Structure formats: structure tokens, C-alpha cells
Amino acid sequence: xxxxxxxxxxxxxxxxxxxxxxxxxxxxxxxxxxxxxxxxxxxxxxxxxxxxxxxxxxxxxxxxxxxxxxxxxxxxxxxxxxxxxxxxxxxxxxxxxxxxxxxxxxxxxxxxxxxxxxxxxxxxxxxxxxxxxxxxxxxxxxxxxxxxxxxxxxxxxxxxxxxxxxxxxxxxxxxxxxxxxxxxxxxxxxxxxxxxxxxxxxxxxxxxxxxxxxxxxxxxxxxxxxxxxxxxxxxxxx
Ligand code: UDP
Numbered sequence: 001x002x003x004x005x006x007x008x009x010x011x012x013x014x015x016x017x018x019x020x021x022x023x024x025x026x027x028x029x030x031x032x033x034x035x036x037x038x039x040x041x042x043x044x045x046x047x048x049x050x051x052x053x054x055x056x057x058x059x060x061x062x063x064x065x066x067x068x069x070x071x072x073x074x075x076x077x078x079x080x081x082x083x084x085x086x087x088x089x090x091x092x093x094x095x096x097x098x099x100x101x102x103x104x105x106x107x108x109x110x111x112x113x114x115x116x117x118x119x120x121x122x123x124x125x126x127x128x129x130x131x132x133x134x135x136x137x138x139x140x141x142x143x144x145x146x147x148x149x150x151x152x153x154x155x156x157x158x159x160x161x162x163x164x165x166x167x168x169x170x171x172x173x174x175x176x177x178x179x180x181x182x183x184x185x186x187x188x189x190x191x192x193x194x195x196x197x198x199x200x201x202x203x204x205x206x207x208x209x210x211x212x213x214x215x216x217x218x219x220x221x222x223x224x225x226x227x228x229x230x231x232x233x234x235x236x237x238x
Contacts (some may be wrong), residue, residue: 004046010149011161014142017034018034037224049119050128051142086129101132102115103132120220159215189236190202205236
């Protein structure tokens with residue numbers, strides 16, 4: 001590959017992306033493919049950090065809607081993200097890519113605590129850093145955690161791997177007329193109420209000039225193309 005367009009990236013993977021065609025949990029073949037794509041990018045010399053979601057296992061809001069205490073449900077959601085982080089670590093390490101899981105909640109037997117400077121050190125040494133437990137606070141999402149970590153580690157760009165290959169004018173699954181935006185501003189995203197990330201995450205990126213690329217994680221090779229600076233997905237910036 002030509003020289004990568006970015007030196008350090010923060011990749012946000014939703015928990016649902018790990019399910020494949022299933023309805024719950026982690027599909028081994030899917031996570032192995034993602035691990036392979038991440039390794040390709042790391043092998044190209046790009047420093048990679050990942051924030052992983054937990055929606056394939058537990059979503060706080062859904063359980064709160066059923067009557068559970070929201071904060072407790074959110075803590076369970078954060079624990080679900082740690083499970084996904086360990087699954088991804090296992091998959092990348094089986095390919096020979098060194099990695100560390102850092103958790104925003106203390107679970108010292110299975111993950112390092114989140115320490116910003118240590119995370120940066122791991123990245124500089126070529127290790128994949130997987131951030132688990134979101135922000136460590138209930139009432140937030142892993143999209144917000146990803147925006148926050150992207151800023152904290154001084155990532156050049158935040159990449160959001162989703163099921164669709166960018167941001168559309170409408171839901172492309174239900175509306176065949178929907179058009180993909182090649183670029184947008186954060187203010188447009190908020191004004192048009194486009195479903196990119198929650199408003200907290202968007203505002204954080206906007207206020208700190210963190211560019212975001214939304215792309216399809218299901219499209220083989222898309223991650224490498226994004227990192228190479230090719231026209232893939234939708235670019236959102238300030
Ligand atoms: N969560 C939280 N605080 C955070 C990040 C996540 O409370 O900073 C909880 C929340 O309950 C959420 C769950 O963890 O529903 C899983 O995260 P998310 O829904 O963002 O995962 P994704 O949709 O990316 O799979």
C-alpha cells in the first residue's frame with residue numbers, strides 16, 4: 001500500500017458488528033475477519049486503537065425500558081463491552097498482533113486500567129490498544145467513549161465501522177432513493193438529525209475538530225482503503 005493517510009487512528013466497532021448474521025454474541029468468523037483487517041492496517045505502520053461496543057450482548061437503555069435501574073443496566077452494558085474487548089484481543093493475538101485491553105472500569109485480572117499515557121506508549125510500540133467499558137460512566141455510549149479516546153490519544157481521525165457504507169439522506173435499506181453523502185459537517189449532521197452518532201459524541205468531535213469517517217466494516221478491505229485515504233464512506237468534519 002502507498003503511504004497511509006493517517007498515522008494514528010481510533011476505530012469504533014459496534015457490538016452488533018461482531019454478531020454477523022446472528023442475533024446475539026460474537027461470531028467467530030466475523031471477528032477473525034475484522035482482526036485480519038486491523039492487522040493489515042497495523043502492518044502498514046498505522047497505530048490503531050479500538051473502542052468496542054456491547055450492543056450484541058447487553059444494552060443499558062433497552063433493559064431500563066423494561067424497568068431496570070438505568071445506571072445498573074448501563075454498568076452491565078459496560079461489562080459487555082469488556083467481553084467483546086477480550087474476544088477481539090484473542091482474535092488479533094492469534095494472528096500475531098500484540099495488543100492490550102484497557103478498561104475504564106477496574107477489572108485488573110483481565111484488563112489494564114485505562115491510563116492515557118500508557119495507552120499512547122503501547123501505540124508507539126506498535127501494539128493494538130482496545131478500550132473497554134466505554135467512558136466508565138452510565139448514561140453515555142461507546143460512540144461518546146470513542147470520541148473522547150480519539151481526542152485523548154491525539155488520533156488523526158476517528159473511524160466508525162457500521163453496517164452501511166457511509167451516511168445517507170435516508171435509510172438505504174428501506175429507501176432505495178437514499179443517497180450517500182461523501183462529506184458533511186458536524187453542524188449539518190446535527191441540523192439534519194442524521195443518524196451518525198449520538199449528539200454528545202457529535203458535539204465532542206465538532207468542538208475539538210476531530211474528523212470522522214463512517215464506513216462499512218462488512219465490506220472486505222474497506223478499512224485499509226479508508227486508512228489509505230481513498231474515497232470510501234462519508235467524511236464528517238468541523
Ligand atoms: N455504556 C455506558 N457508558 C459508556 C459506554 C457504554 O453506560 O460510556 C453502556 C450502555 O448501557 C450501552 C452499553 O454500554 O447500551 C453498550 O454500549 P453501546 O450501546 O454504545 O454499544 P454498541 O451500540 O456500539 O454496540
